[in-house]
Amino acid sequence: xxxxxxxxxxxxxxxxxxxxxxxxxxxxxxxxxxxxxxxxxxxxxxxxxxxxxxxxxxxxxxxxxxxxxxxxxxxxxxxxxxxxxxxxxxxxxxxxxxxxxxxxxxxxxxxxxxxxxxxxxxxxxxxxxxxxxxxxxxxxxxxxxxxxxxxxxxxxxxxxxxxxxxxxxxxxxxxxxxxxxxxxxxxxxxxxxxxxxxxxxxxxxxxxxxxxxxxxxxxxxxxxxxxxxxxxxxxxxxxxxxxxxxxxxxxxxxxxxxxxxxxxxxxxxxxxxxxxxxxxxxxxxxxxxxxxxx
Numbered sequence: 001x002x003x004x005x006x007x008x009x010x011x012x013x014x015x016x017x018x019x020x021x022x023x024x025x026x027x028x029x030x031x032x033x034x035x036x037x038x039x040x041x042x043x044x045x046x047x048x049x050x051x052x053x054x055x056x057x058x059x060x061x062x063x064x065x066x067x068x069x070x071x072x073x074x075x076x077x078x079x080x081x082x083x084x085x086x087x088x089x090x091x092x093x094x095x096x097x098x099x100x101x102x103x104x105x106x107x108x109x110x111x112x113x114x115x116x117x118x119x120x121x122x123x124x125x126x127x128x129x130x131x132x133x134x135x136x137x138x139x140x141x142x143x144x145x146x147x148x149x150x151x152x153x154x155x156x157x158x159x160x161x162x163x164x165x166x167x168x169x170x171x172x173x174x175x176x177x178x179x180x181x182x183x184x185x186x187x188x189x190x191x192x193x194x195x196x197x198x199x200x201x202x203x204x205x206x207x208x209x210x211x212x213x214x215x216x217x218x219x220x221x222x223x224x225x226x227x228x229x230x231x232x233x234x235x236x237x238x239x240x241x242x243x244x245x246x247x248x249x250x251x252x253x254x255x256x257x258x259x260x261x262x263x264x265x266x267x268x269x270x271x272x273x274x275x276x277x278x279x280x281x282x283x284x285x286x287x288x289x290x291x292x293x294x
Contacts, residue, residue, distance in 0.1 A: 023285055030281025036274025043090035053081035055088045056239040064257045073263055086267055088241035096226040097219045099157045104164020112172025117195050130166035138163040138225040142234045156235040160225045164218050171214055175207040209286035216279035220272045227268050243268050
């Protein structure tokens with residue numbers, strides 16, 4: 001008798017979820033935001049080693065010139081090269097954003113984790129502190145610091161950093177509370193792990209995606225706040241370049257040289273737009289539910 005062989009039915013393999021970078025390249029908001037943010041960082045890095053002209057060099061004989069081969073974006077009311085000022089202004093914006101958001105991230109995240117871990121009166125005290133801090137926005141805090149210590153970039157950074165603390169604290173506390181209610185956290189407790197150990201090994205890694213998205217959004221807010229403070233004369237001081245101060249100096253020359261306001265205004269708008277789009281893209285890409293849907 002001939003042996004009868006039965007073919008085994010083929011089992012369809014489960015489709016493999018696309019990787020992060022593959023999904024990222026197909027996400028329009030993320031890609032546009034990444035390009036704009038990359039240009040901002042590139043301009044800041046380039047200004048550290050090279051600018052077409054010195055940002056402090058004034059040439060009154062050639063002031064308020066239209067764009068030429070020598071001055072690509074023209075000159076301002078003091079004869080300074082506008083392109084060089086824009087490059088150096090990007091450096092100031094990045095510096096303020098990194099330090100101010102860093103202050104808010106470190107202090108705010110620590111307070112939020114503490115509130116979620118300890119609960120009770122500790123959580124209540126932290127939340128009331130954040131409520132009190134929200135009563136002092138960046139501009140108001142900068143006015144108070146300026147009145148005491150004088151105007152300057154350091155005071156602007158401190159004011160913006162203080163403004164970021166309650167935002168990070170609230171987001172961290174809300175996200176951490178959701179993690180503390182999960183079964184694997186209860187299992188970790190049953191295994192004898194302490195509060196600090198659970199916070200560092202389970203809570204913080206699982207809320208890192210939320211914090212990363214918030215960093216990009218607060219970075220955009222910090223750039224906008226620095227420009228506003230410099231516009232009011234409480235931020236970056238001469239001879240350092242600042243997009244906000246460029247706008248302030250150009251407001252009286254709107255009819256004689258409107259491009260002096262257009263260029264720094266576009267720089268601020270594109271920087272903030274790029275960071276916001278980057279944050280929206282990261283939120284979609286780092287959300288597991290949205291990642292599975294793509």
